[in-house]
Amino acid sequence: MPADPEQAPLSARPIFDEHTAVMLDERVTLVNIAFRMLGSANDAEDVVQDAFARWFALSDEARREIRSPAAWLVRVTCRICLDQLNSARARRERYVGDWLPEPLPDETRWTSAGKSRPGDPAEQVSLDDSVSMGVLVMLESVTAAERVAFVMHDVFDLPHTEIAEIVGRSPAACRQLAASARRHLQSDRCRTVTAHQHRSVVSAFKNACEHGDLDALISLLDPEVTVRADGGGKARAALRAILGAEKTARYFLGLLRNRFAQELTEENVNGCPGLVSHVNGEVNGLLAFAVRGGRITQIWVMVNPDKLHAWRESGR
Template identity: 50%
Template sequence: MTSRTEPGPDRPDPGLSVLVGERRQLIDIAYRLLGSLAEAEDAVQEACARWYAMSRQQREAVESPGAWLTTVASRICLDVLGSARARRERYVGEWIPEPLPDGTQWLHGRPGAGGDPADLVTLDESVDMAFLVVLESMTPAERVAFVLHDVFQYPFADVAAIVGRTPAACRQLASSGRRRIRAARPPVAPRVREEEARIIREFKQAWEAKDIAALVGLLDPDATMTADGGGLAGAAPRPVTGAERIARYIVGIGDLAPGMELLERSVNGRPGLAARRGGVTVTVAAFGLSGERIAQIWAVRNPEKLGRWGG
């Protein structure tokens, strides 16, 4: 009886090209599951580490390395989501997903991040800040089932193997997630980005002019502004509601931060604003519109979430 010898070091790793080719898809999935590009990169790195922790024979026995990596990365995300719920209960103030710039405004990356976010994450409607915020309201299992099936079109049989439930149960989880999305984001008429950009530009100009009346006119009467400072930057501890309250609040911010520069920027693929002071990005704002008015503002001030915006 002869034993099988381990392949020589000159023999190509059967999964190396898959790791390279699947990286963006894996990051795409992990970012939508976790709402943090830093955590998404860590989850994908851990999945790759587990791949190489197996023997060469074990890796060669994997029929589809891409499917294997997706399953492992998604399970890691599911575990992270479970612990994140407890961590976010201890988070100082409100928690908002990490905002992403597009490739044209990339300034510098997190060490070892390997390029700009546009090369890592597909900036489509499923990374719209409003969409990500709704995902935060889902249970970990709901979020995984909904994202994998509805966003990435994975069959429920595959989702079941990741979540550890039956395909029928995963179908119900995804359906529940779908209802949350519909409830939080009622259908609106399609709007071109140029129109969105015009509204945000007018908001920026009114903010710079400290024109409270103009700001109120651009805001929905029941608008909400949520700020995330993470205890590392000043931010309202609770959402600010009402057009006039929001207008007076942001004008007050400008008074407290002389020299602040407002820039029109794409945030998660949609028109937004970035505030810089002394060459450092101190706030990134994403917007949700209802008709011709701004209904939601998500202002990220936590510096740990702004490293990709420069400064």
């Protein structure tokens, strides 16, 4: 095993030593896995708590027989996520409007109480391409087994033989599942421009909105741009996707006209440049963007207050 546990494969990392219980870095790994599977901070926290509860429910003898507690917890976490993913489609049918993954601010961590706040970098959920809004939305369109296979192999480097134990398929089948999800991702990749280009387009979008410049706003939008909003039935939001550059531009200019106290700030959303809306100093919504060829192709609007806790509690 490498001297640095962080460089070791998941199945080889220790989770207990002679004196302590569960190591914090393993818990953070599990939360990272669960969030990428489910796209929800609260659900990720609940899954990890459930996995640990199942570990401590084992007898001492049963725990001693498990060669790698870390690998055992990874498998259990993934299986709980798989169960939730398989039942999610039925739950989403009852959801009011579009369901979108939960947006995360930078420097965020989750506590056992389910709250988010700035914390030690060693305890943070890593924000990379695999948690960008574009990737998480794309993963909603693949099967539960494809999502597990892709996340565990492409993001966490778990061998297909170990993924096979989680999803109950052969290693060859798991390889095909991951490849299928990968094709979906590559066909609709969010980051097709540099971070600087992405930020420049978002800044121009903000400026056009604030100045009410319809023509400038339309010029920044792809003719087939799509807007999806998540209000969860708890905040006003478009219940159906908005399609086309002119409709999108008029939609956002109308939103700003109706909220005179609204202030837009540029901040990273799930690691990508986005916009955060404040009213009277409190976060009330945010926008995440996909940019391709210098134009905005997708806009995701989050106004569901249940999915904005991380932003409000981080003091933004």
